[in-house]
Amino acid sequence: MARTSLALLGSLVLLMVTQFLMLPLLVTTVLQDASDRNSLTNALTHSLQSNAIGSTTATGVATSNTSRKRPIPDRGPPDGAFNGVPLYLQTATPDLHSNVHCVGRSCRFDFLCFNVSENDFVVFQSAREQALSTATIPRPFVHTSDTMLRWGPNHTQTVSIGGINQKWGANGLRRLEWFPKVVPLPDSGSPPFAYYALPEEMVWTPLHSLNAANPGHLVWDDFFPVYTLLHMFDLLDRHPLLLRYVLKDGLRGLWASCDFRPDKEEACQHLMTKFAPLMWGTESSWRFTASNNFTFVANGDVDGKDRVDLVCARTGVAGMGSLTDHGVTKSHGWMPEDYVLTQNHGRGGMLREFRHYLLSNMGLALPQSVLQERPHRVVFSVKSSSIRNRKMDFERQMGVVSAIEGVAVESYSFQDLSVREQVEIASRTSVFVTACGGAAVTASFLPAGGAVVLYYSETGGYKNNLNTKLPALLDWDVFNAMSYLRVHWMPRNTVDSEIDDQALMLLIEHEIYLMESNALSL
Numbered sequence: 427m428a429r430t431s432l433a434l435l436g437s438l439v440l441l442m443v444t445q446f447l448m449l450p451l452l453v454t455t456v457l458q459d460a461s462d463r464n465s466l467t468n469a470l471t472h473s474l475q476s477n478a479i480g481s482t483t484a485t486g487v488a489t490s491n492t493s494r495k496r497p498i499p500d501r502g503p504p505d506g507a508f509n510g511v512p513l514y515l516q517t518a519t520p521d522l523h524s525n526v527h528c529v530g531r532s533c534r535f536d537f538l539c540f541n542v543s544e545n546d547f548v549v550f551q552s553a554r555e556q557a558l559s560t561a562t563i564p565r566p567f568v569h570t571s572d573t574m575l576r577w578g579p580n581h582t583q584t585v586s587i588g589g590i591n592q593k594w595g596a597n598g599l600r601r602l603e604w605f606p607k608v609v610p611l612p613d614s615g616s617p618p619f620a621y622y623a624l625p626e627e628m629v630w631t632p633l634h635s636l637n638a639a640n641p642g643h644l645v646w647d648d649f650f651p652v653y654t655l656l657h658m659f660d661l662l663d664r665h666p667l668l669l670r671y672v673l674k675d676g677l678r679g680l681w682a683s684c685d686f687r688p689d690k691e692e693a694c695q696h697l698m699t700k701f702a703p704l705m706w707g708t709e710s711s712w713r714f715t716a717s718n719n720f721t722f723v724a725n726g727d728v729d730g731k732d733r734v735d736l737v738c739a740r741t742g743v744a745g746m747g748s749l750t751d752h753g754v755t756k757s758h759g760w761m762p763e764d765y766v767l768t769q770n771h772g773r774g775g776m777l778r779e780f781r782h783y784l785l786s787n788m789g790l791a792l793p794q795s796v797l798q799e800r801p802h803r804v805v806f807s808v809k810s811s812s813i814r815n816r817k818m819d820f821e822r823q824m825g826v827v828s829a830i831e832g833v834a835v836e837s838y839s840f841q842d843l844s845v846r847e848q849v850e851i852a853s854r855t856s857v858f859v860t861a862c863g864g865a866a867v868t869a870s871f872l873p874a875g876g877a878v879v880l881y882y883s884e885t886g887g888y889k890n891n892l893n894t895k896l897p898a899l900l901d902w903d904v905f906n907a908m909s910y911l912r913v914h915w916m917p918r919n920t921v922d923s924e925i926d927d928q929a930l931m932l933l934i935e936h937e938i939y940l941m942e943s944n945a946l947s948l
């Protein structure tokens with residue numbers, strides 16, 4: 427009884443800490459890695475380093491180049507570089523212009539440019555499109571999906587440049603309304619202008635990050651919407667050139683976003699760099715930075731004329747307000763309203779493909795057989811935060827689970843590992859046990875058919891900064907949509923009870939049975 431009350435108290439304190447001190451907490455978590463790696467990690471690193479393309483490691487994870495992305499050919503010495511991506515100086519042909527196609531609340535651009543002097547994007551409107559706009563704008567009931575202007579000559583189409591945090595309120599959300607600057611081109615005889623071209627296999631992908639300092643937000647509120655955009659416009663064979671977009675309205679960055687405080691900016695940059703290999707692979711020298719902190723190297727001075735300040739891509743995408751894991755009105759499971767509607771229904775196949783996309787970006791692919799082999803690895807993610815009350819050490823549960831036949835228990839403090847190591851461990855795991863929260867994102871890399879056990883506080887809900895004493899199944903919406911995993915939620919307040927020991931044991935035994943019998947996978 428005493429233990430239970432203590433656990434209860436611990437959970438409440440934990441959740442209050444999480445709610446109010448989330449930012450400093452995450453900063454601490456994030457800044458910790460790199461140092462202090464244990465010998466197991468070193469052993470793992472060695473096994474990773476010895477991987478060759480197409481081989482199988484001792485741990486059973488095959489590496490391969492299953493990526494659908496077009497290789498970027500060597501086009502000779504570049505004329506410059508943007509965040510490490512080669513640039514080639516071009517002179518515009520007289521008929522060069524941009525085109526746009528908007529679907530839902532997202533747009534695809536043909537010829538999207540970034541002006542490095544303005545830290546903002548620009549598109550060039552053809553004379554033909556101007557004529558179409560002139561004809562359609564006065565017609566209030568005509569709606570077009572491929573014009574840059576609408577609702578009058580001074581209004582562009584708009585998208586939300588980033589995923590929406592409903593806590594930003596109407597005024598905050600309005601700030602995300604975005605479109606590249608529209609520059610009308612003259613009818614004819616336009617003087618050719620010069621620009622730096624990105625490789626044509628790349629897609630300009632500006633995004634206002636919801637909160638890249640947290641791995642859950644980075645993967646599900648930034649990367650997953652980017653993936654959805656590429657999927658939507660059939661661009662998964664291109665390389666997205668991510669740029670964290672800093673709002674240009676001169677106001678302080680939005681609450682809890684990367685530009686809210688300088689330490690948040692640093693924490694975001696740290697995690698963006700750490701997690702960029704999920705999108706670009708571990709060998710990439712490209713940098714994922716903010717739109718006000720990029721590196722631009724220009725070697726191609728044009729005959730002593732003004733410097734060329736446009737970096738242009740054949741293709742661009744933007745608009746991801748509602749494409750996150752939580753949508754436009756919900757939070758991640760703190761509030762009772764979060765459980766009324768689902769955001770990710772029907773998205774299970776896409777979540778599985780998203781996992782596969784990230785794995786193939788990393789050069790990892792998984793043989794199916796791993797879930798049929800004994801021993802089954804049951805991996806505990808321990809101490810998923812450095813705050814004392816948040817450390818779930820799972821020692822009792824590991825004892826319970828290690829008594830199950832055919833099971834090998836492992837535990838890791840994932841924040842100390844590189845993203846490659848995290849993904850590699852998850853990829854060979856049968857059952858992943860963790861506290862819910864952003865760090866649980868590692869569980870999404872389990873092989874298809876794997877199982878996840880998430881511990882949550884059944885009294886940790888919050889609304890308007892008040893504890894509702896209702897359950898807080900954080901990220902339940904996205905986890906419960908992951909049809910490639912079997913996801914289970916366990917109460918944290920009774921974590922030390924014998925009845926929960928029994929439930930955990932039976933649950934994992936049943937999972938092992940399902941994996942070995944192939945009952946649900948063939």
Ligand SMILES: *[C@@H]1O[C@H](CO)[C@@H](O)[C@H](O)[C@H]1NC(C)=O
Pocket residue numbers: 491497
């Ligand atoms: C991927 O593998 C194929 C076949 O082994 C090889 O021909 C190709 O060059 C590889 N592509 C890359 C980008 O490594």
Ligand SMILES: *[C@@H]1O[C@H](CO)[C@@H](O)[C@H](O)[C@H]1NC(C)=O
Pocket residue numbers: 541542543544548735736
């Ligand atoms: C880029 O922005 C600068 C500063 O506003 C402006 O002077 C310049 O004309 C822009 N470049 C192009 C090609 O539009």
Ligand SMILES: *[C@@H]1O[C@H](CO)[C@@H](O)[C@H](O)[C@H]1NC(C)=O
Pocket residue numbers: 578579580
């Ligand atoms: C559009 O903006 C221009 C320049 O600011 C202004 O002269 C014009 O009246 C505006 N048109 C409308 C319909 O608001």
Ligand SMILES: *[C@@H]1O[C@H](CO)[C@@H](O)[C@H](O)[C@H]1NC(C)=O
Pocket residue numbers: 691692695719
């Ligand atoms: C800006 O970029 C530099 C590296 O070019 C990096 O060291 C620094 O942390 C970045 N600043 C912020 C605030 O992210």
